[in-house]
Amino acid sequence: MTIAATRQESDFLGVKDIPSHAYWGVHTARALENFPITGNPISVMPELVWALAQVKKAAATANLQLGVLPQEKSEAICAACDDIIAGQLHDQFVVDVIQGGAGTSSNMNANEVIANRALEHLGGQRGEYGKLHPNDDVNASQSTNDVYPTALRLAIWSSLAHLLDAMAGLKQAYDAKAEEFSTILKIGRTQLQDAVPMTLGQEFKTFAIMLGEDEARLQEARALLTDVNLGATAIGTGINAPVGYSEVVTPLLAEFSGVPVTPAPYLIEATQDTGDFLQLSGVLKRTACKLSKVANDLRLLSSGPQAGLCDILLPAVQAGSSIMPGKVNPVIPEVMSQVAFEVIGNDITVTMASEGGQLQLNPFEPIMGWALYKSIKHLTQACITMRVNCVEGIQPNHEALAARVSQSVTPVTALSPIIGYEKAALLAKTALKNGTNLAETAEQLGIMSAAEMMALLVPENLTQPVRLGKAVRG
Numbered sequence: 001m002t003i004a005a006t007r008q009e010s011d012f013l014g015v016k017d018i019p020s021h022a023y024w025g026v027h028t029a030r031a032l033e034n035f036p037i038t039g040n041p042i043s044v045m046p047e048l049v050w051a052l053a054q055v056k057k058a059a060a061t062a063n064l065q066l067g068v069l070p071q072e073k074s075e076a077i078c079a080a081c082d083d084i085i086a087g088q089l090h091d092q093f094v095v096d097v098i099q100g101g102a103g104t105s106s107n108m109n110a111n112e113v114i115a116n117r118a119l120e121h122l123g124g125q126r127g128e129y130g131k132l133h134p135n136d137d138v139n140a141s142q143s144t145n146d147v148y149p150t151a152l153r154l155a156i157w158s159s160l161a162h163l164l165d166a167m168a169g170l171k172q173a174y175d176a177k178a179e180e181f182s183t184i185l186k187i188g189r190t191q192l193q194d195a196v197p198m199t200l201g202q203e204f205k206t207f208a209i210m211l212g213e214d215e216a217r218l219q220e221a222r223a224l225l226t227d228v229n230l231g232a233t234a235i236g237t238g239i240n241a242p243v244g245y246s247e248v249v250t251p252l253l254a255e256f257s258g259v260p261v262t263p264a265p266y267l268i269e270a271t272q273d274t275g276d277f278l279q280l281s282g283v284l285k286r287t288a289c290k291l292s293k294v295a296n297d298l299r300l301l302s303s304g305p306q307a308g309l310c311d312i313l314l315p316a317v318q319a320g321s322s323i324m325p326g327k328v329n330p331v332i333p334e335v336m337s338q339v340a341f342e343v344i345g346n347d348i349t350v351t352m353a354s355e356g357g358q359l360q361l362n363p364f365e366p367i368m369g370w371a372l373y374k375s376i377k378h379l380t381q382a383c384i385t386m387r388v389n390c391v392e393g394i395q396p397n398h399e400a401l402a403a404r405v406s407q408s409v410t411p412v413t414a415l416s417p418i419i420g421y422e423k424a425a426l427l428a429k430t431a432l433k434n435g436t437n438l439a440e441t442a443e444q445l446g447i448m449s450a451a452e453m454m455a456l457l458v459p460e461n462l463t464q465p466v467r468l469g470k471a472v473r474g
Contacts, residue, residue, distance in 0.1 A: 007127045023092040023126065025112035025134065031105035035096040038370075042106055043093040045373050050085055051154035052093075052110040054257040055147050055230065056138060057081035061256075062249035063140050066242045072122070073137050080117035089113055097370045102363040103148030110147075111138045141241040141249075145271055145361055146232040152369045153225040154259050156280070159376045160222045166383035167215050167287075173391040174208035177201075185463070186311055186401045187408050192300075196413045197405060197462040200311070200396055203301075207294045214287040221280040228253075228261045229270035235360040236268030272361055274354045277368050281350035284343055284375045291382070292340035295333035298390070302330055310400055315393030332390035339382040346371040409438060411457050418456070423447055 006017040009026035016026050042048055057078050064074035083089060092113045095105040111134035116126040118138070124131050132138075139147075182201035187194050230253060231246025233239050238246065250263045264270030304310030320329035349371040353364035409428040416424040423445075431441040438457065439450035447453075 009127055018127070020126070023089055023113040023116040024094060024109055025116070025127065027108035027134075028095055028105070028112055031095040031099060031109065035099040035105065037096045037098040040097045040370075041094045042097055042109070043090045045097065045155060045369075046087075046090060047155035047158045048106075048151060048369065048373075049090050049093045049110075051151035051158070051257070052106070052147070053081040053084035053114070054154060054253060055142075055151050056110060056114050057085070058230075058249050058253035058256055059140065059142055059147075060138070061252050062245060065248060066141075066245060068140050068242055069137060073118075073132055076118035076121045076132060077114060077138055079121045080114045083117055084114070089117060097366065097373075099366050100363070102144060102361055103152075103366050103369075104144040106151075106366070107139070107144040107147050108134070111135060114138045141231075141233070141245050143233045143240070145234055146229045146267075149271070149365060150228040150230045150253070150261070152365060153228055153276070154253075154257055154261070156277075156369070156372055156376065157222055157225045157259050159373065159380075160218060163376050163380040163383070164215060164218060164222075166380045166387075167211055167218075170383045170387045170391065171208050171211040171215070173387045174204050174211065177391065177394060178205035178208060181396055184396050184398070184401060185405045187404050187410055194408060194410045196410050197408070199463055200401065202463065203297075207297075210290050210294065214283070214290060217283045217286065218280075221276070221283040224276035224279055226259065226261050227264040227270060227276070229264050229267050230261075231263065232267035232271045236266070236271040238267065268360065272357060272359070274357065274362050274365065274368060277350055277365075277372060278354045281347045281368075281372060281375070284372070284379065285347040288340035288343035288375070288379060291379070291386075292337040295336040295340075295386070298333045298394075299330045310397050313395045313397055314390060317389050332386055336382045336386050339378045342378060343375040346375045407437065411462050412438060414462055415456065419447055 004020055007020050008015055009018050009029075010016070011026045011030075013030070016029050018025055018029055022028075060069060060074045060077035060081070063069040064071060069077075093106075093109055095109045099105045115129065115132055115134040115138045118132050119126060119128055122131060178201045180201070181204055182199060184200040185197055186200050186203070187196075188198040188203075189195050228250060229236065230250050231238055231241050233241050246263045246267065250261055253259070254261045298312070298314065301309055301311045302314045305313075314328075314330055314332070316328040318328075318331060320327040320331070350368050353368045353371075354362070356362070356364050409431045412424045412428040412431075415427070419427075427438060427441055427445060427447060430436075430445060431438055434441065436444070439453040442448050442453045443450040
Protein backbone atom coordinates (compact mmCIF):
# COMPACT_ATOMS: atom_id res chain seq x y z
CA MET A 1 0.00 0.00 0.00
CA THR A 2 1.40 3.35 -1.07
CA ILE A 3 1.13 6.18 1.45
CA ALA A 4 -0.07 9.42 -0.13
CA ALA A 5 2.45 12.24 -0.19
CA THR A 6 -0.15 14.73 1.00
CA ARG A 7 -3.43 14.93 2.88
CA GLN A 8 -6.08 17.57 2.44
CA GLU A 9 -7.15 19.91 5.22
CA SER A 10 -9.54 22.84 5.07
CA ASP A 11 -10.40 26.00 6.92
CA PHE A 12 -12.95 28.72 6.17
CA LEU A 13 -10.62 30.06 3.46
CA GLY A 14 -10.55 26.81 1.52
CA VAL A 15 -8.64 23.54 1.05
CA LYS A 16 -4.88 23.01 1.20
CA ASP A 17 -2.60 20.06 0.61
CA ILE A 18 -0.52 19.20 3.69
CA PRO A 19 2.52 16.89 3.60
CA SER A 20 1.34 13.56 4.95
CA HIS A 21 4.31 13.33 7.32
CA ALA A 22 3.57 16.73 8.91
CA TYR A 23 1.99 17.00 12.32
CA TRP A 24 1.03 20.60 11.57
CA GLY A 25 -1.99 21.44 9.45
CA VAL A 26 -3.81 24.03 7.36
CA HIS A 27 -3.43 27.01 9.70
CA THR A 28 0.29 26.43 10.01
CA ALA A 29 0.55 26.02 6.23
CA ARG A 30 -1.00 29.45 5.71
CA ALA A 31 1.38 30.99 8.24
CA LEU A 32 4.34 29.50 6.36
CA GLU A 33 3.13 31.29 3.22
CA ASN A 34 2.31 34.56 4.98
CA PHE A 35 5.38 35.06 7.15
CA PRO A 36 8.62 34.14 5.34
CA ILE A 37 10.43 36.75 7.45
CA THR A 38 13.50 35.54 9.33
CA GLY A 39 13.83 31.91 8.33
CA ASN A 40 13.88 31.07 12.04
CA PRO A 41 11.01 28.79 13.09
CA ILE A 42 9.73 29.01 16.64
CA SER A 43 11.50 25.71 17.31
CA VAL A 44 14.73 27.75 17.62
CA MET A 45 13.18 28.81 20.94
CA PRO A 46 12.82 25.38 22.57
CA GLU A 47 11.66 26.99 25.80
CA LEU A 48 8.67 28.46 23.97
CA VAL A 49 7.72 25.09 22.44
CA TRP A 50 8.05 23.53 25.90
CA ALA A 51 5.92 26.29 27.39
CA LEU A 52 3.16 25.94 24.79
CA ALA A 53 2.95 22.24 25.57
CA GLN A 54 2.79 22.97 29.31
CA VAL A 55 -0.08 25.42 28.79
CA LYS A 56 -2.01 22.96 26.61
CA LYS A 57 -1.49 20.16 29.13
CA ALA A 58 -2.74 22.31 31.99
CA ALA A 59 -5.74 23.39 29.89
CA ALA A 60 -6.65 19.81 28.96
CA THR A 61 -6.46 18.77 32.61
CA ALA A 62 -8.57 21.71 33.77
CA ASN A 63 -11.09 21.04 31.00
CA LEU A 64 -11.42 17.46 32.22
CA GLN A 65 -11.98 18.57 35.81
CA LEU A 66 -14.57 21.17 34.75
CA GLY A 67 -16.43 18.84 32.40
CA VAL A 68 -15.41 20.50 29.14
CA LEU A 69 -13.50 17.49 27.75
CA PRO A 70 -14.11 13.76 28.18
CA GLN A 71 -11.34 11.77 29.85
CA GLU A 72 -10.21 10.00 26.68
CA LYS A 73 -9.55 13.25 24.82
CA SER A 74 -7.95 14.95 27.81
CA GLU A 75 -5.56 12.05 28.37
CA ALA A 76 -4.62 11.88 24.69
CA ILE A 77 -3.89 15.61 24.61
CA CYS A 78 -1.83 15.37 27.80
CA ALA A 79 0.13 12.43 26.38
CA ALA A 80 0.91 14.44 23.24
CA CYS A 81 2.00 17.38 25.37
CA ASP A 82 4.25 15.12 27.41
CA ASP A 83 5.90 13.96 24.20
CA ILE A 84 6.68 17.56 23.29
CA ILE A 85 7.81 18.43 26.81
CA ALA A 86 10.22 15.48 26.56
CA GLY A 87 11.72 17.02 23.42
CA GLN A 88 9.83 15.20 20.67
CA LEU A 89 8.26 16.87 17.60
CA HIS A 90 9.98 20.21 18.11
CA ASP A 91 10.85 20.18 14.42
CA GLN A 92 7.10 20.41 13.70
CA PHE A 93 6.91 23.91 15.18
CA VAL A 94 7.69 25.62 11.93
CA VAL A 95 6.04 29.05 11.85
CA ASP A 96 8.37 32.05 11.78
CA VAL A 97 9.34 33.72 15.04
CA ILE A 98 8.12 37.05 13.63
CA GLN A 99 4.48 36.86 12.61
CA GLY A 100 1.35 38.95 12.49
CA GLY A 101 -1.69 38.01 14.51
CA ALA A 102 -0.42 38.40 18.08
CA GLY A 103 0.96 34.85 18.12
CA THR A 104 -2.09 33.15 16.56
CA SER A 105 0.11 31.22 14.14
CA SER A 106 2.23 29.86 17.00
CA ASN A 107 -0.88 28.84 18.93
CA MET A 108 -2.43 27.19 15.85
CA ASN A 109 0.83 25.40 15.13
CA ALA A 110 0.79 24.01 18.68
CA ASN A 111 -2.90 23.06 18.46
CA GLU A 112 -2.36 21.12 15.23
CA VAL A 113 0.80 19.30 16.30
CA ILE A 114 -0.73 18.31 19.62
CA ALA A 115 -4.01 17.25 18.00
CA ASN A 116 -2.31 15.03 15.42
CA ARG A 117 -0.03 13.47 18.02
CA ALA A 118 -3.04 12.92 20.29
CA LEU A 119 -4.89 11.24 17.41
CA GLU A 120 -2.02 8.76 17.13
CA HIS A 121 -2.29 8.04 20.85
CA LEU A 122 -6.00 7.31 20.23
CA GLY A 123 -5.12 4.95 17.38
CA GLY A 124 -6.21 7.38 14.67
CA GLN A 125 -4.51 9.07 11.74
CA ARG A 126 -3.22 12.59 11.33
CA GLY A 127 -5.92 14.88 10.05
CA GLU A 128 -8.85 12.86 11.46
CA TYR A 129 -10.17 15.88 13.28
CA GLY A 130 -13.63 14.42 13.66
CA LYS A 131 -12.16 12.34 16.48
CA LEU A 132 -10.16 15.11 18.12
CA HIS A 133 -10.02 18.69 16.86
CA PRO A 134 -7.17 21.25 17.13
CA ASN A 135 -9.51 24.12 17.98
CA ASP A 136 -12.54 22.50 19.60
CA ASP A 137 -10.52 20.18 21.85
CA VAL A 138 -6.85 21.19 22.15
CA ASN A 139 -7.76 24.88 22.24
CA ALA A 140 -10.87 24.45 24.40
CA SER A 141 -11.42 27.26 26.95
CA GLN A 142 -8.52 29.19 25.41
CA SER A 143 -7.55 31.74 22.80
CA THR A 144 -4.24 32.89 21.44
CA ASN A 145 -4.60 35.98 23.57
CA ASP A 146 -4.11 34.10 26.81
CA VAL A 147 -2.17 31.04 25.60
CA TYR A 148 0.63 32.89 23.80
CA PRO A 149 1.34 35.57 26.46
CA THR A 150 1.32 32.92 29.17
CA ALA A 151 3.63 30.59 27.23
CA LEU A 152 5.95 33.47 26.41
CA ARG A 153 6.27 34.35 30.08
CA LEU A 154 6.99 30.74 31.00
CA ALA A 155 9.60 30.51 28.27
CA ILE A 156 11.35 33.73 29.25
CA TRP A 157 11.22 32.86 32.96
CA SER A 158 12.88 29.53 32.20
CA SER A 159 15.48 31.05 29.88
CA LEU A 160 16.50 33.54 32.55
CA ALA A 161 17.61 30.67 34.79
CA HIS A 162 20.45 29.95 32.34
CA LEU A 163 21.48 33.60 32.20
CA LEU A 164 21.46 33.93 35.98
CA ASP A 165 23.62 30.81 36.26
CA ALA A 166 26.07 32.17 33.69
CA MET A 167 26.25 35.53 35.46
CA ALA A 168 26.83 33.82 38.80
CA GLY A 169 29.69 31.83 37.27
CA LEU A 170 31.26 34.97 35.82
CA LYS A 171 30.87 36.79 39.14
CA GLN A 172 32.63 33.92 40.92
CA ALA A 173 35.47 34.17 38.42
CA TYR A 174 35.88 37.89 39.12
CA ASP A 175 35.72 37.21 42.86
CA ALA A 176 38.43 34.56 42.54
CA LYS A 177 40.67 37.00 40.68
CA ALA A 178 39.96 39.67 43.30
CA GLU A 179 41.27 37.32 45.96
CA GLU A 180 44.23 36.25 43.84
CA PHE A 181 45.21 39.87 43.13
CA SER A 182 44.41 41.25 46.60
CA THR A 183 47.99 42.28 47.42
CA ILE A 184 49.05 43.59 44.01
CA LEU A 185 49.35 47.39 44.01
CA LYS A 186 48.60 49.42 40.91
CA ILE A 187 47.67 52.95 39.92
CA GLY A 188 43.97 53.66 39.58
CA ARG A 189 42.78 55.90 36.79
CA THR A 190 39.98 58.42 36.30
CA GLN A 191 39.24 59.95 32.91
CA LEU A 192 42.15 57.86 31.59
CA GLN A 193 44.56 59.85 33.77
CA ASP A 194 46.55 58.57 36.73
CA ALA A 195 44.50 58.83 39.93
CA VAL A 196 45.48 57.15 43.22
CA PRO A 197 46.84 53.73 44.12
CA MET A 198 44.61 50.73 44.61
CA THR A 199 45.03 46.99 44.42
CA LEU A 200 44.31 44.98 41.34
CA GLY A 201 42.10 42.89 43.60
CA GLN A 202 39.95 45.93 44.41
CA GLU A 203 39.53 46.56 40.70
CA PHE A 204 38.33 43.01 40.05
CA LYS A 205 36.15 42.96 43.17
CA THR A 206 34.32 45.92 41.69
CA PHE A 207 33.56 43.91 38.56
CA ALA A 208 32.10 41.13 40.71
CA ILE A 209 29.93 43.49 42.74
CA MET A 210 28.59 45.20 39.63
CA LEU A 211 27.55 41.84 38.25
CA GLY A 212 25.98 40.79 41.53
CA GLU A 213 23.83 43.91 41.58
CA ASP A 214 22.42 43.04 38.19
CA GLU A 215 21.72 39.45 39.23
CA ALA A 216 19.43 40.90 41.90
CA ARG A 217 17.71 43.25 39.45
CA LEU A 218 17.12 40.36 37.03
CA GLN A 219 15.57 38.28 39.79
CA GLU A 220 13.18 41.13 40.53
CA ALA A 221 12.23 41.51 36.87
CA ARG A 222 11.84 37.74 36.52
CA ALA A 223 9.32 37.67 39.35
CA LEU A 224 7.03 40.00 37.40
CA LEU A 225 6.62 37.34 34.71
CA THR A 226 4.73 35.00 37.04
CA ASP A 227 1.43 36.92 36.81
CA VAL A 228 -0.32 35.31 33.82
CA ASN A 229 -3.65 35.85 32.09
CA LEU A 230 -4.51 32.21 31.39
CA GLY A 231 -8.31 32.02 31.35
CA ALA A 232 -8.71 35.51 29.96
CA THR A 233 -9.52 34.13 26.49
CA ALA A 234 -10.10 36.88 23.93
CA ILE A 235 -9.79 40.14 25.89
CA GLY A 236 -9.83 39.21 29.55
CA THR A 237 -13.55 38.78 30.21
CA GLY A 238 -13.20 34.99 30.28
CA ILE A 239 -15.72 34.40 27.50
CA ASN A 240 -15.84 30.75 26.26
CA ALA A 241 -14.17 29.46 29.44
CA PRO A 242 -16.17 27.75 32.20
CA VAL A 243 -16.69 29.50 35.53
CA GLY A 244 -13.62 29.18 37.74
CA TYR A 245 -11.38 28.06 34.88
CA SER A 246 -8.57 30.54 35.60
CA GLU A 247 -8.45 29.51 39.25
CA VAL A 248 -8.17 25.84 38.25
CA VAL A 249 -5.85 25.98 35.25
CA THR A 250 -3.18 28.32 36.62
CA PRO A 251 -2.25 26.19 39.67
CA LEU A 252 -2.12 23.17 37.36
CA LEU A 253 0.27 25.05 35.09
CA ALA A 254 2.46 25.93 38.06
CA GLU A 255 2.48 22.30 39.16
CA PHE A 256 3.29 20.88 35.74
CA SER A 257 5.89 23.46 34.67
CA GLY A 258 7.60 24.24 37.96
CA VAL A 259 7.14 27.95 37.24
CA PRO A 260 5.40 29.72 40.17
CA VAL A 261 2.68 31.34 38.07
CA THR A 262 -0.42 32.87 39.62
CA PRO A 263 -3.58 34.36 38.05
CA ALA A 264 -3.17 38.04 37.25
CA PRO A 265 -5.39 40.21 39.51
CA TYR A 266 -7.35 41.68 36.57
CA LEU A 267 -7.31 39.66 33.37
CA ILE A 268 -8.41 42.48 31.05
CA GLU A 269 -5.41 44.54 32.15
CA ALA A 270 -3.08 41.56 31.97
CA THR A 271 -4.15 40.76 28.40
CA GLN A 272 -3.08 44.12 27.04
CA ASP A 273 -0.22 45.14 29.35
CA THR A 274 3.36 44.22 28.50
CA GLY A 275 5.02 46.25 31.23
CA ASP A 276 6.80 43.18 32.59
CA PHE A 277 8.48 42.63 29.23
CA LEU A 278 9.46 46.29 29.14
CA GLN A 279 10.90 46.12 32.65
CA LEU A 280 12.87 42.98 31.90
CA SER A 281 14.23 44.41 28.68
CA GLY A 282 15.42 47.50 30.51
CA VAL A 283 17.22 45.37 33.10
CA LEU A 284 18.81 43.29 30.34
CA LYS A 285 20.02 46.52 28.75
CA ARG A 286 21.42 47.67 32.10
CA THR A 287 23.19 44.33 32.51
CA ALA A 288 24.55 44.47 28.98
CA CYS A 289 25.88 48.00 29.45
CA LYS A 290 27.71 47.04 32.64
CA LEU A 291 29.12 43.85 31.14
CA SER A 292 30.36 45.87 28.18
CA LYS A 293 31.83 48.53 30.47
CA VAL A 294 33.86 45.82 32.21
CA ALA A 295 34.85 44.39 28.83
CA ASN A 296 36.05 47.86 27.82
CA ASP A 297 38.08 48.05 31.03
CA LEU A 298 39.70 44.71 30.32
CA ARG A 299 40.60 45.82 26.82
CA LEU A 300 42.14 49.03 28.13
CA LEU A 301 43.97 47.34 30.98
CA SER A 302 45.45 44.76 28.62
CA SER A 303 46.28 47.18 25.81
CA GLY A 304 49.79 46.88 24.49
CA PRO A 305 51.77 44.79 25.04
CA GLN A 306 54.44 47.49 24.64
CA ALA A 307 52.72 50.74 23.74
CA GLY A 308 49.60 50.42 25.88
CA LEU A 309 48.65 50.16 29.56
CA CYS A 310 49.31 46.43 29.85
CA ASP A 311 48.41 46.21 33.55
CA ILE A 312 47.06 42.72 32.90
CA LEU A 313 47.62 39.96 30.39
CA LEU A 314 44.56 38.36 28.79
CA PRO A 315 44.85 34.74 27.68
CA ALA A 316 45.79 34.37 24.04
CA VAL A 317 42.97 32.39 22.44
CA GLN A 318 43.57 32.94 18.72
CA ALA A 319 45.79 34.73 16.23
CA GLY A 320 44.90 38.40 16.10
CA SER A 321 45.88 39.31 12.60
CA SER A 322 46.21 37.88 9.13
CA ILE A 323 49.06 40.28 8.35
CA MET A 324 50.84 41.04 11.66
CA PRO A 325 52.54 37.89 12.97
CA GLY A 326 52.29 37.32 16.71
CA LYS A 327 49.55 39.89 17.27
CA VAL A 328 46.90 38.88 19.80
CA ASN A 329 43.62 40.77 20.16
CA PRO A 330 41.14 40.98 23.07
CA VAL A 331 38.53 39.07 21.08
CA ILE A 332 36.49 37.80 24.04
CA PRO A 333 35.83 41.26 25.54
CA GLU A 334 35.11 42.42 22.00
CA VAL A 335 32.40 39.81 21.50
CA MET A 336 30.89 40.70 24.87
CA SER A 337 30.55 44.31 23.77
CA GLN A 338 28.99 43.29 20.46
CA VAL A 339 26.37 41.25 22.30
CA ALA A 340 25.72 44.29 24.49
CA PHE A 341 25.14 46.44 21.42
CA GLU A 342 22.60 43.91 20.19
CA VAL A 343 20.80 43.84 23.54
CA ILE A 344 20.57 47.64 23.54
CA GLY A 345 19.00 47.47 20.08
CA ASN A 346 16.64 44.72 21.21
CA ASP A 347 15.52 46.97 24.07
CA ILE A 348 14.49 49.61 21.56
CA THR A 349 12.49 46.95 19.70
CA VAL A 350 10.72 45.87 22.90
CA THR A 351 10.07 49.49 23.84
CA MET A 352 8.46 50.33 20.50
CA ALA A 353 6.45 47.10 20.44
CA SER A 354 5.17 47.64 23.97
CA GLU A 355 4.17 51.21 23.22
CA GLY A 356 2.52 50.14 19.97
CA GLY A 357 -0.26 48.04 21.52
CA GLN A 358 -3.81 49.23 21.03
CA LEU A 359 -6.87 48.87 23.24
CA GLN A 360 -7.46 45.35 24.59
CA LEU A 361 -4.50 43.56 22.99
CA ASN A 362 -0.90 44.10 22.05
CA PRO A 363 -0.37 42.29 18.72
CA PHE A 364 3.39 42.74 18.82
CA GLU A 365 4.30 40.19 21.47
CA PRO A 366 6.00 37.87 18.93
CA ILE A 367 8.70 40.46 18.20
CA MET A 368 9.02 41.20 21.92
CA GLY A 369 9.48 37.52 22.64
CA TRP A 370 12.05 37.11 19.88
CA ALA A 371 14.00 40.19 20.98
CA LEU A 372 14.02 39.11 24.63
CA TYR A 373 14.97 35.55 23.71
CA LYS A 374 17.98 36.74 21.69
CA SER A 375 19.09 39.10 24.45
CA ILE A 376 18.88 36.40 27.11
CA LYS A 377 20.44 33.65 24.99
CA HIS A 378 23.30 35.74 23.69
CA LEU A 379 24.09 37.31 27.06
CA THR A 380 24.14 33.82 28.56
CA GLN A 381 26.66 32.57 26.02
CA ALA A 382 28.73 35.76 26.24
CA CYS A 383 29.02 35.42 30.03
CA ILE A 384 30.11 31.81 29.67
CA THR A 385 32.78 32.56 27.08
CA MET A 386 33.96 35.59 29.04
CA ARG A 387 34.49 33.41 32.10
CA VAL A 388 36.01 30.36 30.42
CA ASN A 389 38.04 31.98 27.65
CA CYS A 390 39.10 35.21 29.33
CA VAL A 391 38.64 35.96 33.02
CA GLU A 392 39.84 32.65 34.43
CA GLY A 393 43.12 33.04 32.55
CA ILE A 394 43.90 36.70 33.31
CA GLN A 395 47.36 37.34 34.78
CA PRO A 396 48.84 40.53 36.25
CA ASN A 397 51.80 42.24 34.63
CA HIS A 398 53.81 42.32 37.87
CA GLU A 399 56.82 44.23 36.52
CA ALA A 400 54.83 47.01 34.90
CA LEU A 401 52.53 47.47 37.88
CA ALA A 402 55.39 47.61 40.39
CA ALA A 403 57.39 50.05 38.28
CA ARG A 404 54.44 52.40 37.89
CA VAL A 405 53.66 52.40 41.59
CA SER A 406 57.29 53.12 42.50
CA GLN A 407 57.57 55.95 39.98
CA SER A 408 54.11 57.45 40.41
CA VAL A 409 53.40 60.79 42.04
CA THR A 410 49.73 59.91 42.58
CA PRO A 411 50.20 58.91 46.26
CA VAL A 412 50.60 62.61 46.93
CA THR A 413 46.82 62.76 47.17
CA ALA A 414 46.98 60.85 50.45
CA LEU A 415 49.38 63.49 51.81
CA SER A 416 47.12 66.44 51.11
CA PRO A 417 45.34 66.27 54.51
CA ILE A 418 48.77 66.22 56.21
CA ILE A 419 50.87 68.79 54.34
CA GLY A 420 48.07 70.74 52.63
CA TYR A 421 46.88 70.89 49.05
CA GLU A 422 49.39 73.53 47.87
CA LYS A 423 52.46 71.72 49.15
CA ALA A 424 51.12 68.42 47.82
CA ALA A 425 50.63 69.97 44.37
CA LEU A 426 54.14 71.44 44.45
CA LEU A 427 55.55 68.08 45.47
CA ALA A 428 53.83 66.29 42.60
CA LYS A 429 54.74 68.92 40.02
CA THR A 430 58.39 68.98 41.06
CA ALA A 431 58.72 65.21 41.14
CA LEU A 432 57.28 64.94 37.66
CA LYS A 433 59.52 67.71 36.32
CA ASN A 434 62.71 66.33 37.80
CA GLY A 435 61.94 62.66 37.33
CA THR A 436 62.49 61.97 41.03
CA ASN A 437 60.36 60.03 43.45
CA LEU A 438 58.18 61.61 46.12
CA ALA A 439 60.49 60.79 49.03
CA GLU A 440 63.54 62.39 47.41
CA THR A 441 61.54 65.41 46.27
CA ALA A 442 59.93 65.98 49.67
CA GLU A 443 63.37 66.07 51.30
CA GLN A 444 64.73 68.40 48.61
CA LEU A 445 61.81 70.79 49.11
CA GLY A 446 62.13 70.66 52.89
CA ILE A 447 58.60 69.33 53.33
CA MET A 448 59.68 66.25 55.29
CA SER A 449 62.50 63.76 55.33
CA ALA A 450 62.63 60.92 52.85
CA ALA A 451 62.28 58.45 55.71
CA GLU A 452 59.15 60.21 57.01
CA MET A 453 57.68 60.19 53.53
CA MET A 454 58.37 56.48 53.03
CA ALA A 455 56.69 55.71 56.34
CA LEU A 456 53.53 57.41 55.13
CA LEU A 457 53.54 55.75 51.72
CA VAL A 458 52.86 52.24 53.01
CA PRO A 459 50.82 50.31 50.43
CA GLU A 460 48.05 49.46 52.90
CA ASN A 461 47.65 53.12 53.81
CA LEU A 462 47.43 54.13 50.17
CA THR A 463 44.49 51.81 49.42
CA GLN A 464 42.64 52.31 52.73
CA PRO A 465 42.52 56.03 53.58
CA VAL A 466 41.02 55.44 57.06
CA ARG A 467 44.16 53.61 58.13
CA LEU A 468 46.30 56.49 56.94
CA GLY A 469 44.40 58.88 59.16
CA LYS A 470 44.85 56.66 62.19
CA ALA A 471 48.52 56.18 61.47
CA VAL A 472 49.19 59.93 61.18
CA ARG A 473 47.17 60.94 64.21
CA GLY A 474 48.89 58.25 66.25
